[in-house]
Amino acid sequence: MRDSNKALIEANLDKLRDRLKIAVIFGGDRRKEGAVITETHNPRSDKSYEYVADDIMQALQNAGFKHVIKLPEDMTLGAELVRHEIDMCWLNSGGTQGVASVTHAPALLELLGVPYVGHNPLNAGILDSKHIFKSLLVTMGIDTAEFLVFDPAVESDVLMQKRIDAVFGDYGGAFIAKPVSGRASQHVHHVTRRHELLGVIHEIKGVTHGPVILEKYLSGREYTMASIGPVIYRKGRLFDHQAPFVFSGVERKLDADEKIFTSMDVKKISNDRLSLLNPTFDAEAWSRMAVATRRIFSELNLSAGIRADFRADEEGNIHVLEANPKPDLKRPTESQTSLICAGLPQFDMTYEDLILSMLLNKIHLLATYQPKMAPKVLSLLNA
Numbered sequence: 001m002r003d004s005n006k007a008l009i010e011a012n013l014d015k016l017r018d019r020l021k022i023a024v025i026f027g028g029d030r031r032k033e034g035a036v037i038t039e040t041h042n043p044r045s046d047k048s049y050e051y052v053a054d055d056i057m058q059a060l061q062n063a064g065f066k067h068v069i070k071l072p073e074d075m076t077l078g079a080e081l082v083r084h085e086i087d088m089c090w091l092n093s094g095g096t097q098g099v100a101s102v103t104h105a106p107a108l109l110e111l112l113g114v115p116y117v118g119h120n121p122l123n124a125g126i127l128d129s130k131h132i133f134k135s136l137l138v139t140m141g142i143d144t145a146e147f148l149v150f151d152p153a154v155e156s157d158v159l160m161q162k163r164i165d166a167v168f169g170d171y172g173g174a175f176i177a178k179p180v181s182g183r184a185s186q187h188v189h190h191v192t193r194r195h196e197l198l199g200v201i202h203e204i205k206g207v208t209h210g211p212v213i214l215e216k217y218l219s220g221r222e223y224t225m226a227s228i229g230p231v232i233y234r235k236g237r238l239f240d241h242q243a244p245f246v247f248s249g250v251e252r253k254l255d256a257d258e259k260i261f262t263s264m265d266v267k268k269i270s271n272d273r274l275s276l277l278n279p280t281f282d283a284e285a286w287s288r289m290a291v292a293t294r295r296i297f298s299e300l301n302l303s304a305g306i307r308a309d310f311r312a313d314e315e316g317n318i319h320v321l322e323a324n325p326k327p328d329l330k331r332p333t334e335s336q337t338s339l340i341c342a343g344l345p346q347f348d349m350t351y352e353d354l355i356l357s358m359l360l361n362k363i364h365l366l367a368t369y370q371p372k373m374a375p376k377v378l379s380l381l382n383a
Contacts (some may be wrong), residue, residue, distance in 0.1 A: 005367040006231065006238050009360055012381045016363075017064040018257075019380050022059045024060075025087045025116075026053040027103055028074030028096040035096070037068045042097045043210040044128065044181050048072070051295070053092045055331040059355040060090075070097075073105045078112055087376050091118030091304075094326055097109045100181075102149070102325060103273035115361045115374040117306045119325050127306065127325035130211050134322075138300060142292050143319040145311070147215035149180065153202040154203050157198050164197060174217035176260070177201060179208045183345055186279025190217060191261040219318055222261055223277070224338040225289040226327060228305040229361035234353050240361060244297035245357075246290045248343030249277035274342055288318050296323055303365055305329075307340050329355070378383075 009016075027048040030039045053070045060068045072079050073093040081089070089109055095101020101120040110121065119127065126132050131149040139142065148167055150160050154282040177200045178188040187207055189200045197214065204212045252261045255272050261273075265377040279286045292307045307327035312318050328338040331351050344354060366374040367381065 002240060002364075002368055005364055006240055006263055008366055008367065008381055010238050013360075014064070015380055015383070018066055018275060020065060020337060021085055021087045022060060022065060022069075022090060022359075022378065023084065023088075024053045024057045024068065024090045025073050025079060025093050026050040026070060026078070027093040028072035028077075030074070030097045032074070032108055034076065035072070037075065039336075040097045042095055042101050043099065044101050045094050045186065047094060049094060050310075052328065055351075056355055058307050058360070059331070059352045061272050061357075063352050063356050066374060072281075077105070077108065081112065086114060088363075088374070089114055089116040091116050092329070093325070098307055099130070100111070100125050100131075100198075101265065106352060113375055115366055118359055119207075119302065123300060124325050126300065127323050128181050130178070130322050131211065133169075134213075134215075134320075134342060136300070137296075137320055140295065143144060143317060144220055145215040145319050145321070147213055149211055149213050150201050150209040152202055160201065160220070162196060164194075168216070171216065174219075175214055176217050177214050178213060179204055180211045180213050182208065188260060209287060211293045217259070217319075218311040218313045220314060222254060222316075223250060223285065223312075223318070224307050225249045225287060225293045225309040225310070226305065226307045226341045226343070227293045228354075228358055229303065229365065231361045232347075232349075232359065233356040233360055233365045234347070234349050234373045244294045246293050246301075247347055247349075248340055249279070249282070249286050250312075250339055250342050251275040251277060251285075252339075268336070271337055271342070274337070274339070276343055276346065277344040278346075285318065292318075292320055296320070303362065305340065350359065 022076050028035050030036045057068050057070050069084060071077060091105050093105050095104055102124045106118055106124055107121040109116045120351050124197045133145050134147055134307055150165055175191045177191055191197055191200055201212045225246055226245045228245055230245055232239045232245050253275055264368040277286050289310055309321040311321050312316050327340040330338045332341045367378055371378055
């Protein structure tokens with residue numbers, strides 16, 4: 001069935017280009033009149049990602065899709081999907097406001113019966129909740145830095161300090177303190193003085209309103225690797241890799257005074273900040289990351305792209321830091337790239353190939369294993 005549906009999609013790709021109505025969803029502005037009932041707070045970020053939505057929309061149009069629009073994630077979304085007769089969405093939003101904001105758009109689309117490129121609500125929440133994701137890594141036997149989670153709203157300083165001392169004992173090294181949910185290294189602190197930890201935890205809590213994760217600082221090299229589903233579009237053809245497709249294995253270069261990779265909001269990601277790994281010449285690092293990334297994708301039953309972040313300890317052992325559920329899909333330029341796009345040329349893929357791969361991966365998944373979840377889309381294939 002996998003092969004027959006791959007052939008079905010290939011044979012009807014022009015039909016999809018002509019008829020499929022797609023909406024690319026970006027983060028709404030809760031301050032805008034009519035966006036929400038009551039403005040609250042987004043613990044994750046206030047970034048809309050609208051400029052990336054523009055890149056995705058343009059790539060789909062370049063690939064021949066004739067009906068592509070963009071819409072904000074706010075309370076008008078359902079009505080706008082009806083008004084534009086949208087068949088399928090592409091989720092490029094980190095959420096507009098509220099707790100677990102990355103889960104809201106996929107939950108709404110599940111309720112409305114609109115298929116989408118993006119993580120389902122449960123997986124979006126797991127991946128964006130670093131403490132829950134790291135707990136799963138532990139149960140899977142995948143190396144990750146030792147950690148604790150704190151919420152000053154439910155635990156006194158005395159109890160938090162007791163837990164720190166009980167778990168980390170006489171460890172004299174540095175720590176990383178960061179929000180359990182977030183993006184682009186925002187509010188991430190490198191802490192070398194143990195007596196300052198509680199103050200940093202309170203500071204992060206005050207800004208994000210959410211829990212705080214504390215983990216041992218790993219001082220080795222820093223890496224990332226991307227993964228999407230197994231069906232890849234390249235040079236006008238679909239290829240089924242029979243397993244999650246991993247690519248863009250990258251070492252993030254740190255300046256002498258950088259303890260962690262500086263946020264893209266502060267310092268753009270240019271090619272001179274990256275070193276592209278080669279599956280042959282960097283076989284050990286590539287293999288370790290590829291195995292971990294594929295396991296995360298498969299065992300969490302993911303259906304959309306991720307970027308797994310890694311860091312080596314002082315002995316060179318590679319640990320998973322997190323898996324980003326919404327990796328930056330900005331189109332690369334001469335002066336700026338994105339971590340997920342940096343390695344596309346290694347696999348003879350363009351930006352349009354990546355975007356089309358992510359779309360057709362989801363359509364192939366729906367056609368093969370979840371046909372009842374997308375009757376309108378599949379009717380276009382069988383018309």
